[in-house]
Amino acid sequence: MALYGIQTLNQMSTLEANDMVLYAATVSDEPRFPYRGMHLDVSRHFFSVQLIKEYLRMMARYKMNTFHWHLTDDQGWRIEIKKYPKLQEIAAWRNQTLKGHAGQRKKEFINQKYGGYYTQEEIKDVVQFASQLGIEVVPEIEMPGHASAAVAAYPELGCTGKQIEVVGEWGVFDDVFCPSEITFQFLQDVMDEVIPLFPSPYIHIGGDECPKTQWKNNQLCQELIKNNHLGDEHGLQSYFIKRMEKYINSKGKKIIGWDEILEGGLAPNATVMSWRGIEGGLAAAKQGHDVIMTPTDFCYLDYYQSRNPKEPLSIGGYLPLEKVYSYNPVPAELEAGLHHHILGTQGNVWTEYLSTPERVWYQVLPRMTAMAEVGWSAKVNKDKEDYFQRLQDQYVYWKDKGIHAADKRKELSYNIASGSGKGVTLKIIPTGGYQPILISRNGGKAAIETMPITIDTSVVLEASVEGAEAADHKTFEFEYHKAAGQNITLKFPPNDRYKAFGPGTLVDGLSGNIQSHHEDWLGFAMAEIEIGLSLNKTETVDTLALSFYHSPDQWIYAPAPEKIGFSNGQVRIHPTLVERSQKGNQHTYLYTIEARQIKQMNITIDNKTTIPKDHAGEGNLPWVFMDEIRLK
Ligand code: ACM
Numbered sequence: 302m303a304l305y306g307i308q309t310l311n312q313m314s315t316l317e318a319n320d321m322v323l324y325a326a327t328v329s330d331e332p333r334f335p336y337r338g339m340h341l342d343v344s345r346h347f348f349s350v351q352l353i354k355e356y357l358r359m360m361a362r363y364k365m366n367t368f369h370w371h372l373t374d375d376q377g378w379r380i381e382i383k384k385y386p387k388l389q390e391i392a393a394w395r396n397q398t399l400k401g402h403a404g405q406r407k408k409e410f411i412n413q414k415y416g417g418y419y420t421q422e423e424i425k426d427v428v429q430f431a432s433q434l435g436i437e438v439v440p441e442i443e444m445p446g447h448a449s450a451a452v453a454a455y456p457e458l459g460c461t462g463k464q465i466e467v468v469g470e471w472g473v474f475d476d477v478f479c480p481s482e483i484t485f486q487f488l489q490d491v492m493d494e495v496i497p498l499f500p501s502p503y504i505h506i507g508g509d510e511c512p513k514t515q516w517k518n519n520q521l522c523q524e525l526i527k528n529n530h531l532g533d534e535h536g537l538q539s540y541f542i543k544r545m546e547k548y549i550n551s552k553g554k555k556i557i558g559w560d561e562i563l564e565g566g567l568a569p570n571a572t573v574m575s576w577r578g579i580e581g582g583l584a585a586a587k588q589g590h591d592v593i594m595t596p597t598d599f600c601y602l603d604y605y606q607s608r609n610p611k612e613p614l615s616i617g618g619y620l621p622l623e624k625v626y627s628y629n630p631v632p633a634e635l636e637a638g639l640h641h642h643i644l645g646t647q648g649n650v651w652t653e654y655l656s657t658p659e660r661v662w663y664q665v666l667p668r669m670t671a672m673a674e675v676g677w678s679a680k681v682n683k684d685k686e687d688y689f690q691r692l693q694d695q696y697v698y699w700k701d702k703g704i705h706a707a708d709k710r711k712e713l714s715y716n717i718a719s720g721s722g723k724g725v726t727l728k729i730i731p732t733g734g735y736q737p738i739l740i741s742r743n744g745g746k747a748a749i750e751t752m753p754i755t756i757d758t759s760v761v762l763e764a765s766v767e768g769a770e771a772a773d774h775k776t777f778e779f780e781y782h783k784a785a786g787q788n789i790t791l792k793f794p795p796n797d798r799y800k801a802f803g804p805g806t807l808v809d810g811l812s813g814n815i816q817s818h819h820e821d822w823l824g825f826a827m828a829e830i831e832i833g834l835s836l837n838k839t840e841t842v843d844t845l846a847l848s849f850y851h852s853p854d855q856w857i858y859a860p861a862p863e864k865i866g867f868s869n870g871q872v873r874i875h876p877t878l879v880e881r882s883q884k885g886n887q888h889t890y891l892y893t894i895e896a897r898q899i900k901q902m903n904i905t906i907d908n909k910t911t912i913p914k915d916h917a918g919e920g921n922l923p924w925v926f927m928d929e930i931r932l933k
Contacts, residue, residue: 304435305330305364312362315694334630336593336645337676338367338439339669341661344374344450345471346652347417348661353427356661361434363673368431369505369647371441372419375449375468375476379418380440384490387454393418395450397469402614403653406854406917410469424498437501439557444488445478445541446511451487452476458484460515460522471616471653473510480541481521489548496552503572504549508542509559531565539565546571557593560585572644576600579632586635586642594646599628599675602668603651607709607732608820611772613663615654619819621732622709625671626688629680648672659705666699666706667692689734709733711769715777716753719786719805722837724757727777729764736766756810757781779810783840783899783932786810791823792831799824799926806928807832813928815885818850818857822926830906830925833870836932839900844933845876845892847904850926852886856918857926859888860906870901887928899932 309330314323339360341348348356357368372380378392394416400409419427431438452459453467453476460479468474478484496504513534516522522537531537538561546556546568557572560581567573572591575582582592594600597618602625604618630646648669655661674688689710699706710733718726729738729752740754741747741763754762759781765774779785789804801821802809813821845867849859862881867874876892883889908925912918 302435304361308362308364312691312694332364332677333679334643334645334676336367336647337365337673338369338593338595338645338647339365339665339672340369340371340595340647340649342371342374342650342652343379344371344377344652346656347377347379347415348652348658350419350423350427352658352661354430355658356665357427357431357434357436359666359669360436363670364677365669365673366436367501367645367647368436368438369441369649370438371443371651373441373443373450373507374447375474376471377416377418377467378450378454380424380442380495381418381420382491382494383421384494385455385487388451389418390454392450392454392467395467395469399470403471404617404855404917408470415469416467421494421498428499432500437503438499439501439503439505440495440499441505441507442488442491442495443507443509444545445480445538446473446509447507448478449474449476452478455487458487460519473512475512475514477511477515478541479515479519479521480525480537485544485548488545492545492549492552496549496554502555503557504554505557505574506542506545506549506562507559508538508562509576511538511561513538533565535565537565538562539568542571543568574647576649582643583632583635586639589642591642591644593644594630594632595649599625600646600648600672601651602648602664602672603653603655606664606668606707607712608714608817609712609772610816613654613660615664616651620668621714622668622671623685623714623732625668626674626683626685628671628675630675646672646676662699662704663707666704667695668707670695686734692734711766711773713738713764713766713773713775715764715775717802717806717809717811718753719809720788720803722787724755725779725786725805725809726753726755727762728753729775731766733766739765739767757786759810777811780812780929780931781810783842784808784834784836784930787837788835789930790833790835792833793825793827793829795823795825796924804832807930808834809929811929813848813850813887813926815887818852818855818886818926822850822928824857825908825925825927826922828907828909828922830908830927832904832930834902834904834930834932836900839898840932842894842897842899842932844931845894845902846889846929846931846933847892848887848889848928850886850928851883851888853912854917856912856921856924857886858912858923860908860925862890864907864910865890866905866907868903868905869899870903874902902932904930 314321378388382388397410397412398415428438450467453465456464459476465476516534542562560575573585574593576595578596582594585592603616604620605615631643712732714730716728737749739747740750756779760779762777789807791804851859862878876894880891912921912923
């Protein structure tokens with residue numbers, strides 16, 4: 302396609318002494334997937350037509366061909382529907398917006414009217430602009446959940462009939478569309494206005510995160526379930542989506558829905574957007590449906606891209622550039638005969654915490670370029686080092702355009718391994734591709750060291766790459782002790798998201814970050830935790846220390862000392878708790894052990910408890926986050 306040929310020339314040309322230089326080359330290229338998408342949520346925060354066009358231009362530069370425009374949600378309805386003027390007057394505006402993170406217990410708001418919407422003329426203009434760039438625009442009209450804004454404008458669309466407000470905070474809300482004839486008429490009318498605006502063969506109908514609370518208590522819903530033999534509320538959601546699919550199909554369009562549309566039975570012609578992992582995508586492909594892969598772990602560009610505590614406030618998670626680049630949208634588990642059902646992949650950009658264009662660009666760049674290569678490049682042509690090399694020029698391009706991309710090229714990540722009984726192995730990895738690592742030990746002069754490094758003594762290491770700013774230096778304070786580098790076994794594994802560097806993290810000589818449970822902590826969401834520590838020789842041990850992360854707002858609790866039991870593998874031992882100390886969110890219990898010869902130590906934590914009343918997550922099992930077990 303000539304458009305992509307031109308983009309290739311753009312990317313290959315360089316400016317040398319004010320001349321545009323293009324070296325002779327033959328390019329033979331084709332995309333791996335037909336669907337190469339970027340998504341943007343304009344409900345949580347609203348963005349101008351100008352920003353949307355810049356976003357489309359950036360997508361086109363990287364040969365992405367589908368813009369998924371998330372136009373409606375609880376916090377604002379952003380597309381003009383002429384038949385329903387209150388969508389413009391009421392649903393497009395909210396009276397307040399949450400300050401800070403939704404996870405904090407005490408909520409504060411900016412009490413200002415916020416909102417806006419695109420007129421149909423503006424939508425046509427954007428669609429036309431996109432089409433000139435080879436980009437198809439897929440609109441998303443959310444149903445049956447994430448519908449509070451529409452219900453605020455027209456309470457008869459909800460199940461309670463109560464007047465509600467357009468939501469000014471972040472989360473999942475109970476005021477969903479009621480599957481009544483009034484609602485179906487409304488949504489069909491909306492489709493009658495939406496469909497002619499978008500030449501794309503697809504309409505995205507959302508379908509994710511629909512609480513069934515109101516449906517459970519609503520007579521009409523219960524009668525629909527009974528009379529149509531739908532089984533339960535999931536069956537009712539499936540009925541809802543199937544009915545809308547039938548209508549949309551009758552207008553010559555196909556639907557896409559988030560993977561929750563599998564629950565209660567998939568609509569016959571639906572394409573599934575797999576986001577809660579890959580399972581939804583796998584299941585849909587196995588049922589013969591097309592799939593777009595957007596799992597949170599690889600495709601959610603609203604997640605943090607660095608663990609630097611100075612990063613701007615984001616929703617959470619951790620998705621560094623390298624991990625995006627490593628993504629393979631075709632799951633290994635999927636049989637070859639079904640691979641054609643994977644249409645492609647997409648970067649998702651939810652904007653709860655992105656209130657300005659600058660924040661959008663910071664989250665999107667450079668990770669959009671990694672998504673672009675995941676969608677474009679055949680597996681055999683992917684080369685991480687080469688990608689990082691080519692990325693250098695893109696930073697120059699963005700800077701010229703006045704766009705502030707996240708620049709993590711001088712930042713460091715690391716791996717740590719322990720359990721050999723012969724020290725702890727540290728491997729520092731520059732996130733910007735290969736660069737020599739400079740190490741300073743105990744404040745001494747920095748020198749290049751080869752990775753990995755073996756640690757077998759207490760030492761403070763400061764690591765950096767040439768030219769890195771102080772904020773990108775990484776300090777490791779190793780406190781070597783008698784359990785460091787020894788073998789840990791866990792009877793039950795930690796949660797998949799909080800497994801740090803494996804069980805050995807508990808004895809790697811490094812203490813968990815006192816501000817963040819993301820780094821260096823093992824997180825358990827279970828009623829019973831059993832840890833076995835085996836030393837490779839018998840040691841005389843006087844003190845024992847255990848550290849826990851404590852952050853009730855995040856449902857994370859340090860267990861009560863009386864819930865922790867110890868044995869030497871055969872009989873219980875009773876260390877004496879001599880001190881409880883606190884540093885940031887890190888709570889440490891220090892014990893003395895009298896005249897103990899230790900070779901094996903088992904630690905059990907009884908977490909059969911619930912979060913107390915009036916606390917975040919009340920009634921649920923608390924998380925236990927644990928790090929260093931120190932023996933001295
Ligand atoms: C989603 O992230 N709720 C699709």
